[in-house]
Amino acid sequence: MQMKRYLAIDTSAGYLTVIAKNGETFVTFEPDCAMQHSVRLMDAVEETLAKAGMRPADCDFFCAVTGPGSFTGIRIGISTVKGFCAALHRPALGVTSFAALAYNAEGKALAAIPAGRDFYYICGFAEDKRVSLPPAYVSGERLAALAEEYPVYAYAPLPVPYTKADPAAGLLRAVEGAGEEDFGDISAFYLKKSQAEEEREKARAGAGEGGAE
DSSP, X not given: OOOOOEEEEEOSSSSEEEEEEXXXXXXXXXXXXXXXXXXXXXHHHHHHHHHHTOXXXXXXXXXXXXXXXXXXXXXXXXXXXXXXXXHHTOXXXXXXXXXXXHTTXXXXXXXXXXXXXXXXXXXXEOTTSOEEEEXXXXXXXXXXXXXXXXXXXXXXXXXXXXXXXXXXXXXXXXXXXXXXXXXXXXXXXXXXXXXXXXXHHHHHHHHHHHHHO
């Protein structure tokens, strides 16, 4: 079965992207939506589908960007897509933030996402967009070394030379480049635990040490 009509959303970063494909492509992109995804997403979905002359039931599948990125944003996007898929019995497609970045490049690329405290999420891609360097959580020093080997693509400022990527264009190309094997259950791709989880683990470790004394 050919699946040409779809809804794809990206809530993994400070921006919001919603794409509806129905022969033509219709995009809603809000560059500054930090902390507002839960408020804006469904309105943006309705607006984009309306521009495309579609209803959710007209979609052959639904897609969400799975991360890495904003922990809260990722959960919002994935839960929304899972809800559509469950209600309408449609397949789900997950696209990583790395893939959406890499599809901005014609050749090989290093997708890089700031992770705070001079650390970065990175993933390297060959020209055919196959992963050539596995996803990793790296220091600024390691990022600088990799930038000598790969053209770097990012949405947010980096301390190395990079090409500023277009979130909507990259997501569209990543969806179009997906194969049957890419469909299935989707889940968040974090690479690193959230700050809240890390703090809980530190608190448990501290409590354990105190109890051992």
